[in-house]
Amino acid sequence: MTDAAASSAVLVARAKRLATRMRGERQTAIVPAGNVAGRALTTVIAIMTFLAALTVGTVSLVSDTASRWQNDISDEVTVQVKPAEGIDMPTALETARQIALQTPGVTGASILDQAATSRLLEPWLGDNIDFDALPVPRLVIVSIDTNDPPNFAFMREELKEAVPEAELDDHRAWVSRLVTMARTVVLIGVFVLSLVIVATTMTVVFATRGAMSGNRHIVEVLHFVGAQSGFIAREFERHFLRLGLMGAVAGGSVAIVLFVLIGYFTEVNRQTPQADQISALFGSFTIGWTGYAGVIILIATVATLTALTSRLTVTRHLAEIDMISPVEN
Known part of the structure; x- marks a missing residue:
């Protein structure tokens, strides 16, 4: 038996073993669970999620502060006596x-x-x-x-x-500028968040294509021996969902801990003049439950997006195989 024939026989045997998973038998996964590329992708997703969570928290903080400023101008005015x-x-x-x-x-x-x-x-x-x-x-x-x-x-x-010597100040001009600035920051934050999501999607696409390239022969043999496209796509989807969830949870958790620490130190140092000035602008410098809910939603979104992106990439690749095969035959 030649080396090429032996290699093909090994690939077919492994593909058949993997195909038996469709009948409920426990076998090795198509994509290795702990390879270097998977760990690198998890790290990238964690970093992306951390940056996105910081953006969500900042947008939430600025938005809440802008609302508080608007409420303040309707509650109080000052008379300044020079x-x-x-x-x-x-x-x-x-x-x-x-x-x-x-x-x-x-x-x-x-x-x-x-x-x-x-x-x-x-x-x-x-x-x-x-x-x-x-x-x-x-x-x-x-x-x-x-x-x-x-x-x-x-x-x-x-x-x-x-x-x-008295002068009435209703703060409306000053607060109007601050609110405009806050809304601008919110728009910039939404734009940055969109860029991070797009970058994460592209990273997952490239990572999926890399995993497909590394397992190309196995995937093709599986496909030719009868494994359905949905089965192969689900294998990649589960793999990347796990990676995406691990990375998103890690990045989001670090961001939440950072927000809690910042709020804690602000509260501890509240009695200092500098903290008074910060509190005057940002309150207690905590993002509130809406910010934390936004981070949790972000974690779920990143994990889901990672899984769906990998599934669509694999499905498209298998469709390309189906288009090429009749031509070769």
Whole structure:
């Protein structure tokens, strides 16, 4: 028996053993479970899933923050009283507070004391601020009725007449820019997420083609001895579903742990001035249940996409074999 004939006989024998799986017998899988290419693909999918999960978490955080900013502008406005020559700051602040309280649509007003003001400015001016030496404006926080907001133009006129140094700020222009920026970040995040998904799909396609090339003769012999295309495709689908699920779970889990750690350290350091500024922008810096749900959905999507992509690639390859075989015959 020649070497070529012996090799063909071995391939046919192995193909027949694999084909018996259709009758429920336990045999070796078509695609080796622990080869180097499989481990490399699992690592790539884990990295891709980690990056995608970071994108999902960031988009969720920014989206929630934008919503909170929009709610904040409907809940509160501030009256800023600037220091001037001869002004009695406590009296001016109390006058501004009383005018705000007397305005229809206002539900409450409070003066931000020197300690709170000093804390807000501590990251930039230090913790020993001399309010007599520095022209630091003072604030009155005004709560408004969101269902029946006050007439801001009327309030401005009343404040200017009673306290010329007072200025009403409804934050709408500033927050509008931040919300626009947040929505832009969300769109960019969705775009990046789409790129990661496309890159993952292409990686799986190339990995499947590589596995097909490495097992080409076995697959072709299996196909010729009667194994149905669906059976062969399911073998590859199960193999790549396992790889995709392992990689996606690993990458998503690392991302979730990272988000939990960031939220924990932010909470622990909440009492520092820097943490106050971060909390003012991003709240507690946690992605919330929607972010975690998004990561879990992403894990399932990546695993499913990996399996379906491999199945479609194998099915297409077997269809090409069927088209070539009649021509060769």
